[in-house]
Amino acid sequence: MTKITYSIIAPIYNEIEIIDEFCKRIKMVMDTTSEAWELILVNDGSTDGSTERIRELASSSEQIRAVIFARNFGHQIAVTAGLDYARGESVTIIDADLQDPPEVVLDLIEKWKEGYQVVYAVRSEREGESWFKKFTASLFYRIIYKITDVEIPLDTGDFRLLDRKVVDVMNSMREKHRFLRGMSSWIGYKQIGVEYKRAARFAGETKYPFKKMLKLALNAITGFSYFPLQVASYFGFASAGLAIIAIPVVAIMRMTGSHFFEGQTTTLISVLFLGGVQLISLGILGEYIGRLYDEAKGRPLYIVSEAPED
Ligand code: UDP
Ligand code: MG
Numbered sequence: 001m002t003k004i005t006y007s008i009i010a011p012i013y014n015e016i017e018i019i020d021e022f023c024k025r026i027k028m029v030m031d032t033t034s035e036a037w038e039l040i041l042v043n044d045g046s047t048d049g050s051t052e053r054i055r056e057l058a059s060s061s062e063q064i065r066a067v068i069f070a071r072n073f074g075h076q077i078a079v080t081a082g083l084d085y086a087r088g089e090s091v092t093i094i095d096a097d098l099q100d101p102p103e104v105v106l107d108l109i110e111k112w113k114e115g116y117q118v119v120y121a122v123r124s125e126r127e128g129e130s131w132f133k134k135f136t137a138s139l140f141y142r143i144i145y146k147i148t149d150v151e152i153p154l155d156t157g158d159f160r161l162l163d164r165k166v167v168d169v170m171n172s173m174r175e176k177h178r179f180l181r182g183m184s185s186w187i188g189y190k191q192i193g194v195e196y197k198r199a200a201r202f203a204g205e206t207k208y209p210f211k212k213m214l215k216l217a218l219n220a221i222t223g224f225s226y227f228p229l230q231v232a233s234y235f236g237f238a239s240a241g242l243a244i245i246a247i248p249v250v251a252i253m254r255m256t257g258s259h260f261f262e263g264q265t266t267t268l269i270s271v272l273f274l275g276g277v278q279l280i281s282l283g284i285l286g287e288y289i290g291r292l293y294d295e296a297k298g299r300p301l302y303i304v305s306e307a308p309e310d
Contacts, residue, residue: 004089006090009083013045022202025102044072070305075212081301095158118163122154123156124196140213148224156193158180160184174301
């Protein structure tokens with residue numbers, strides 16, 4: 001078997017209008033490299049006929065391989081499966097909706113040839129997305145950047161090229177709640193960014209509604225930071241400190257005849273406030289414990305119903 005230089009991974013969830021165009025564009029770009037390449041389409045439980053189309057494409061082309069999931073497992077898990085099945089010396093993760101222009105893959109490859117092991121694509125502009133999406137995405141990247149222990153580059157998605165060495169390390173990290181761009185930053189080696197203009201979706205709607213984005217954000221934060229757990233102790237110290245100051249102040253005011261702190265309002269407000277803070281802290285604890293529980297169960301990350309033939 002010939003050695004494959006470039007693997008391209010694309011997760012697909014209900015993208016029937018896009019698949020053909022995507023494969024065509026990838027083929028056009030990759031054929032210019034005159035080296036062996038493969039395209040791995042990971043079908044993440046599509047229900048719109050994408051599955052059948054992917055099957056057809058895989059059987060009619062030598063370069064296309066299909067991994068078909070038993071159900072929808074989510075984008076990050078689909079990409080993980082792609083990494084598991086990829087055989088190339090370099091592996092590029094790309095969205096199937098053509099928001100990440102396939103032509104940019106050549107720029108990523110160029111940097112890889114210069115000796116970088118992780119080449120991530122940085123969005124200098126985003127087209128055709130709502131202000132809400134852009135705003136939440138921008139806020140998300142900045143919060144993650146501030147509170148996590150690894151340096152995750154700003155405005156960078158999963159569109160990136162990874163060297164075989166990095167892929168092997170990634171494949172050994174089997175954590176259940178995955179934030180791949182954080183994981184690949186965490187690994188280290190020589191990393192560099194390449195700017196590109198993120199295009200509008202070729203067709204169809206985003207498959208990342210707010211709920212899924214929130215889940216990804218929580219995975220990113222809990223996966224790479226203890227900060228939320230520590231916030232409870234900061235609040236504890238602050239309110240205990242406040243109480244220590246308040247006790248003598250109120251005692252003195254009472255003795256001097258002031259009626260300022262009498263009545264239920266102040267009591268009610270402080271009980272509600274502290275109750276709220278405690279419940280939020282419990283919820284944060286719950287987020288981490290739930291993740292621990294998932295790790296303890298040790299279930300497989302995904303179930304494949306059809307694996308590539310070769
Ligand atoms: N995707 C997936 N599983 C999901 C959601 C999305 O495999 O549960 C794929 C989707 O088909 C696309 C890529 O992940 O190829 C990125 O999704 P999308 O374009 O909807 O996200 P956005 O660009 O809007 O953030
Ligand atoms: Mg998209």
